[in-house]
Amino acid sequence: xxxxxxxxxxxxxxxxxxxxxxxxxxxxxxxxxxxxxxxxxxxxxxxxxxxxxxxxxxxxxxxxxxxxxxxxxxxxxxxxxxxxxxxxxxxxxxxxxxxxxxxxxxxxxxxxxxxxxxxxxxxxxxxxxxxxxxxxxxxxxxxxxxxxxxxxxxxxxxxxxxxxxxxxxxxxxxxxxxxxxxxxxxxxxxxxxxxxxxxxxxxxxxxxxxxxxxxxxxxxxxxxxxxxxxxxxxxxxxxxxxxxxxxxxxxxxxxxxxxxxxxxxxxxxxxxxxxxxxxxxxxxxxxxxxxxxxxxxxxxxxxxxxxxxxxxxxxxxxxxxxxxxxxxxxxxxxxxx
Numbered sequence: 187x188x189x190x191x192x193x194x195x196x197x198x199x200x201x202x203x204x205x206x207x208x209x210x211x212x213x214x215x216x217x218x219x220x221x222x223x224x225x226x227x228x229x230x231x232x233x234x235x236x237x238x239x240x241x242x243x244x245x246x247x248x249x250x251x252x253x254x255x256x257x258x259x260x261x262x263x264x265x266x267x268x269x270x271x272x273x274x275x276x277x278x279x280x281x282x283x284x285x286x287x288x289x290x291x292x293x294x295x296x297x298x299x300x301x302x303x304x305x306x307x308x309x310x311x312x313x314x315x316x317x318x319x320x321x322x323x324x325x326x327x328x329x330x331x332x333x334x335x336x337x338x339x340x341x342x343x344x345x346x347x348x349x350x351x352x353x354x355x356x357x358x359x360x361x362x363x364x365x366x367x368x369x370x371x372x373x374x375x376x377x378x379x380x381x382x383x384x385x386x387x388x389x390x391x392x393x394x395x396x397x398x399x400x401x402x403x404x405x406x407x408x409x410x411x412x413x414x415x416x417x418x419x420x421x422x423x424x425x426x427x428x429x430x431x432x433x434x435x436x437x438x439x440x441x442x443x444x445x446x447x448x449x450x451x452x453x454x455x456x457x458x459x460x461x462x463x464x465x466x467x468x469x470x471x472x473x474x475x476x477x478x479x480x481x482x483x484x485x486x487x488x489x490x491x492x493x494x495x496x497x498x499x500x501x502x503x504x505x506x507x508x509x510x511x512x513x514x515x516x517x518x519x520x521x522x523x
Contacts, residue, residue, distance in 0.1 A: 222253060365497065
């Protein structure tokens with residue numbers, strides 16, 4: 187009986203450590219991100235959010251972060267979180283819809299016009315998506331963004347529908363992206379996120395929808411010749427934890443960590459938005475040509491893209507989520523006007 191008790195205690199200790207924390211602290215959470223260390227999100231995470239989270243937990247929460255996709259892509263992070271290899275991840279819009287499928291609605295083409303609209307919608311939808319993520323076993327700690335992504339091309343300026351039909355475009359981002367590219371007559375080629383730079387260099391694909399910070403961080407800016415900066419897609423970014431890891435922390439710490447959204451997260455968002463804008467300006471200075479569309483071409487693109495909203499509602503995300511987003515955007519735009 188004594189031997190059984192010893193084994194039970196050992197097993198209990200192992201399971202606690204596997205969840206990334208020791209009762210009473212200190213706590214160690216393993217996290218992963220596609221962001222290269224020292225660039226954009228990654229630098230702002232270390233400079234702003236990690237110190238804030240450390241203060242919120244009296245220095246007892248530590249992070250071991252695997253940067254630059256060395257632990258795979260967002261899909262790998264979600265899988266590794268489910269089996270306890272990771273306790274946390276900072277993920278792109280692709281990962282966001284894996285952790286919380288209802289967030290797919292945020293990535294509909296031309297849903298948001300600017301960051302002012304995003305900032306108005308976020309506080310209303312934060313608790314909604316947090317609750318939905320919990321059903322998947324995750325805690326939505328931070329909702330920031332990847333960017334309003336641009337369209338980058340090696341072969342031709344993406345300034346008309348005809349250009350899309352002639353391009354071999356990457357699709358790595360989920361069902362919305364694939365539906366949008368098909369609607370515009372493109373030839374989407376599925377490729378995992380970390381493999382996209384190699385596919386571009388090998389000529390397997392010649393165009394991609396991506397944030398400028400990715401183009402800089404992946405060093406693909408020397409491949410591209412054109413960038414179309416139209417706001418075709420808002421791409422959320424998330425920092426998430428497993429519910430097991432989150433619940434392993436004392437309530438005092440969890441409450442204080444959520445409170446960092448009021449100051450540290452706002453600072454983080456401002457810094458990363460500036461980094462995205464600076465990255466876009468940098469690739470243009472490097473020599474990429476801006477491929478802007480005429481009003482007529484923009485109308486043609488929108489006419490192809492907007493039906494995707496209703497086509498995916500009820501299958502990829504609840505109709506109620508889209509209705510609520512439309513309602514909030516109408517409120518904001520009415521007040522703005």
